[in-house]
Amino acid sequence: MSTTFAPDVIPANSIARRTGPSFPALTGLEIRKSLSTRSGKTVAALAVLIGPLGVLIATLGSAGGVVPAAMAIGIIGMLIALVLLALGVLSTAGEWTHKSVQTTYLLVPQRNRVLAAKATAMGLLGLVLAALGVGLAVGTLALVTPGVVWFAATQAVIAVIAAGAAFAVIGAGIGAAIGNSAAAMTGTYLTFLGILPIISTVKPGFAAKVDPAASIQELAQHGPSVTPIAVITSWVIVSTVAGMVITRRRSVA
Amino acid sequence: MIRVSGLTKKYGDRTVVDQVSFELEPGTVTGFLGPNGAGKTTTMRMITGLVPNSGGQALVAGKPYTELPNPGAVMGTLLDAGAVHPGRTGRMHLRLLASALGVPVARADEMLELVGLADAAGRRIGGYSLGMRQRLGIAAALLADPPVLMFDEPANGLDPEGIRWMRDLLRGHAARGGTVLLSSHILSEVEHTVDRLLVIGAGRIVADGPIHELLAGDGTVVRALDPVALSGVLRVAGLDATMQPDGAVLVHGAAPERIGGLAAANGLVLTDLRPADRGLEDLFFQLTDAS
Numbered sequence: 040m041s042t043t044f045a046p047d048v049i050p051a052n053s054i055a056r057r058t059g060p061s062f063p064a065l066t067g068l069e070i071r072k073s074l075s076t077r078s079g080k081t082v083a084a085l086a087v088l089i090g091p092l093g094v095l096i097a098t099l100g101s102a103g104g105v106v107p108a109a110m111a112i113g114i115i116g117m118l119i120a121l122v123l124l125a126l127g128v129l130s131t132a133g134e135w136t137h138k139s140v141q142t143t144y145l146l147v148p149q150r151n152r153v154l155a156a157k158a159t160a161m162g163l164l165g166l167v168l169a170a171l172g173v174g175l176a177v178g179t180l181a182l183v184t185p186g187v188v189w190f191a192a193t194q195a196v197i198a199v200i201a202a203g204a205a206f207a208v209i210g211a212g213i214g215a216a217i218g219n220s221a222a223a224m225t226g227t228y229l230t231f232l233g234i235l236p237i238i239s240t241v242k243p244g245f246a247a248k249v250d251p252a253a254s255i256q257e258l259a260q261h262g263p264s265v266t267p268i269a270v271i272t273s274w275v276i277v278s279t280v281a282g283m284v285i286t287r288r289r290s291v292a
Numbered sequence: 293m294i295r296v297s298g299l300t301k302k303y304g305d306r307t308v309v310d311q312v313s314f315e316l317e318p319g320t321v322t323g324f325l326g327p328n329g330a331g332k333t334t335t336m337r338m339i340t341g342l343v344p345n346s347g348g349q350a351l352v353a354g355k356p357y358t359e360l361p362n363p364g365a366v367m368g369t370l371l372d373a374g375a376v377h378p379g380r381t382g383r384m385h386l387r388l389l390a391s392a393l394g395v396p397v398a399r400a401d402e403m404l405e406l407v408g409l410a411d412a413a414g415r416r417i418g419g420y421s422l423g424m425r426q427r428l429g430i431a432a433a434l435l436a437d438p439p440v441l442m443f444d445e446p447a448n449g450l451d452p453e454g455i456r457w458m459r460d461l462l463r464g465h466a467a468r469g470g471t472v473l474l475s476s477h478i479l480s481e482v483e484h485t486v487d488r489l490l491v492i493g494a495g496r497i498v499a500d501g502p503i504h505e506l507l508a509g510d511g512t513v514v515r516a517l518d519p520v521a522l523s524g525v526l527r528v529a530g531l532d533a534t535m536q537p538d539g540a541v542l543v544h545g546a547a548p549e550r551i552g553g554l555a556a557a558n559g560l561v562l563t564d565l566r567p568a569d570r571g572l573e574d575l576f577f578q579l580t581d582a583s
Binding site: 053054055058059060064065067068071075076077078079134137139142144145146147148149288290291 | 337340341342343344357358360361362363364365369371372374375376377378379380384388389391392393394395396399432435436437438
């Protein structure tokens with residue numbers, strides 16, 4: 040039998056917990072923080088609503104004909120993922136921009152632990168919001184869009200939900216690495232919506248190996264394959280590691 | 293409770309904090325003074341691990357701050373009242389901190405009441421004045437009722453009533469055995485609040501001691517019914533006595549006992565007799581100009 044002694048640095052009559060928050064508690068706290076501001080709530084709502092809105096707009100402007108569900112869900116998934124990217128960026132870069140990172144690291148000084156909790160929180164939020172968004176989009180597609188062919192729709196839904204989670208984590212890593220909301224958002228969207236599409240036009244073979252947004256479409260339409268999974272995974276790993284390494288070294292002004 | 297030894301911060305070739313050492317004991321309020329850029333804030337940030345140090349060590353309750361199991365429960369820190377998300381309400385901000393600290397959520401409302409922000413609890417922090425943000429920062433630091441408080445310029449933006457409230461709060465904390473480190477530019481406020489002074493100039497500690505010792509001058513202020521006669525007696529005794537515009541006589545290099553004895557021996561009636569104190573402002577400029 041072992042006995043755990045409480046650390047003596049915290050007064051015996053303290054009203055506070057004797058240890059720091061557990062990892063699940065810290066993750067829950069990061070989810071609450073992300074949804075406690077108007078910008079966080081707005082981005083989360085947009086992630087859920089952009090799918091059905093996209094379906095409605097596309098249906099209204101459509102000339103009719105056959106609509107492959109997997110392709111439609113893939114396109115919707117890209118939109119949802121790009122919004123969740125912003126949620127991730129704001130969760131980390133926003134803290135540096137508003138300097139609230141100071142309070143965060145005063146209470147939990149283990150920066151990598153905080154970032155790991157943020158990444159987990161963004162992954163979970165991304166999963167839930169992408170599931171809600173794609174669920175509503177599929178429902179809208181079924182209700183209002185004529186001529187939908189539902190072949191491979193399930194794999195597309197799964198791909199979009201997983202990609203939503205991954206993009207939120209990628210955003211958190213990029214935001215942590217750059218440490219400034221405006222710069223991180225501008226740089227991220229310039230890369231995803233400007234540079235990568237240009238590369239895709241000029242060198243499509245190379246773009247398929249680096250463009251995570253195109254990888255969502257690939258996964259949704261053609262099912263699991265190594266290249267798109269590796270592309271998205273690489274973005275998750277590189278952005279998260281970059282965020283952790285840079286955050287660890289950065290002074291909190 | 294706070295032990296700092298040889299703490300140093302260098303940015304390239306520039307040393308902004310140079311071998312700073314001090315130790316703060318429970319039951320005291322210590323004022324941390326220095327001109328802008330002297331190294332106060334950097335020292336405080338190094339104590340909390342927000343800024344990595346280039347050398348030396350800072351311990352809070354015997355451990356580096358970053359190794360404390362729940363650091364916010366040991367030291368309540370206010371470094372920058374603006375370091376809050378403007379989109380959250382004051383109540384939400386404190387509730388999130390309460391969750392991180394593991395204190396009851398109801399504590400957030402108690403602290404808002406204590407700092408006088410109960411009416412503004414539901415408003416977004418972006419709409420708070422600087423003084424309100426300072427109060428919110430103080431509420432955050434007090435959430436876990438920690439034994440150590442470290443405040444950087446907490447009086448900025450506070451009105452006179454707020455400054456008095458903060459002084460009572462810090463004095464009360466020390467009276468209950470707490471340790472307080474307070475940096476401030478408002479010298480009169482520091483003079484009335486602290487027991488001990490740490491003065492930093494150009495990154496180095498230039499004075500460290502009880503405030504009454506540091507402010508004590510080397511002379512005596514004396515008033516008499518007949519100041520002219522008193523001045524004459526003092527000069528005859530070989531003392532450097534100077535008549536002040538307000539009628540007092542300032543005697544350099546003599547203790548009150550000697551002045552009192554001379555006056556009694558010459559039958560002069562004294563109305564005031566006390567050691568000459570330097571003002572904190574004089575001391576501050578003397579120390580920091582020299583550094």
